[in-house]
Amino acid sequence: MAARVNNFPPLPQFLRIKSCFYQNIEEEIPPSHQQLVRRVYILWMMYSGTLCLNVVGCIAWMAGGGNAINFGFSLLWLVLFSPCSYTCWFRPLYKAFRADSSFNFMAFFFIFFVQCVVALIQTVGIIGWGTCGWIATVAFFGHNVGSAIVMLITALLFTLVTVLMGLVLIKVHRLYRGGGGSLQRAQEEWSSGVWKNASVREAGFDAVTQTAQGPTLPQYPAAVPSYPDNSHW
Numbered sequence: 001m002a003a004r005v006n007n008f009p010p011l012p013q014f015l016r017i018k019s020c021f022y023q024n025i026e027e028e029i030p031p032s033h034q035q036l037v038r039r040v041y042i043l044w045m046m047y048s049g050t051l052c053l054n055v056v057g058c059i060a061w062m063a064g065g066g067n068a069i070n071f072g073f074s075l076l077w078l079v080l081f082s083p084c085s086y087t088c089w090f091r092p093l094y095k096a097f098r099a100d101s102s103f104n105f106m107a108f109f110f111i112f113f114v115q116c117v118v119a120l121i122q123t124v125g126i127i128g129w130g131t132c133g134w135i136a137t138v139a140f141f142g143h144n145v146g147s148a149i150v151m152l153i154t155a156l157l158f159t160l161v162t163v164l165m166g167l168v169l170i171k172v173h174r175l176y177r178g179g180g181g182s183l184q185r186a187q188e189e190w191s192s193g194v195w196k197n198a199s200v201r202e203a204g205f206d207a208v209t210q211t212a213q214g215p216t217l218p219q220y221p222a223a224v225p226s227y228p229d230n231s232h233w
Contacts, residue, residue: 021091028098036171037097043164044090047119048082050157054122057132057154061140064147073130081118089115093172105176109169116165123158133158 006019029037051074058066058074089112096104125133132151141148 023094025094029094030097033097033175036175037094040090040093040168043161043168044086046157046164047085047161048078050154050161051078051082053157054078054130054132054154057151058130060147060150061132061136064140064144066140066143066147067128069128070130070136073128074132077122077130085115105172109173109176112165112169112172116162116169119158119162119165123155123162125155125158131158 004022004024006022008019008021008023011017011019025034025037025041055071055074055078058071062068062071089108092104092108092111095101096108121129121133122131123133125131125136127136127139132154134155137148137151137155140151
């Protein structure tokens with residue numbers, strides 16, 4: 001099998017900076033869970049897009065007479081949360097389904113719960129924190145209606161993203177527990193060092209061969225458990 005070349009984030013070839021991750025949902029994720037992983041990936045893109053629109057909303061906020069500090073914080077949240085959310089909760093979920101890793105499932109649950117709390121705070125929109133949430137938006141309608149309408153769009157998107165994050169957290173937790181996952185399994189992976197052993201993690205992928213139906217799924221360290229069907233969520 002040809003060596004996998006990192007393909008995410010997709011960058012122009014003329015740049016000296018190269019992609020950091022290899023991502024191929026069709027090849028690496030069991031078919032029964034590909035739809036869920038794709039949806040979580042779309043959720044990450046929605047959250048990043050909402051942070052971008054939050055910058056626009058804060059510009060409108062500032063143009064309507066708001067504090068410039070909100071614009072500065074909105075840029076900080078965009079630069080900080082967009083890449084960190086991908087590496088800190090999407091990648092653990094991706095690796096968890098790819099390799100049946102309880103340690104990565106636990107990492108996802110902990111970090112994604114914190115992400116849900118952060119998204120909820122951003123939805124609330126405390127004034128001076130750089131997010132066009134509900135408090136900031138409603139309060140600004142008395143100062144500049146045009147700017148407040150732009151801010152309202154961001155507040156609605158933050159609300160939608162927060163609700164979807166909560167649903168994803170519940171869905172993944174049910175799948176994990178339904179497949180026999182537990183904290184004990186994660187502790188065993190931690191104690192054995194399997195979670196950080198690159199040779200063990202990649203051993204299954206090196207054995208992938210081409211068949212008439214295409215590449216087979218890797219096994220790590222045993223067959224992926226049969227989680228409940230996730231076609232309806």
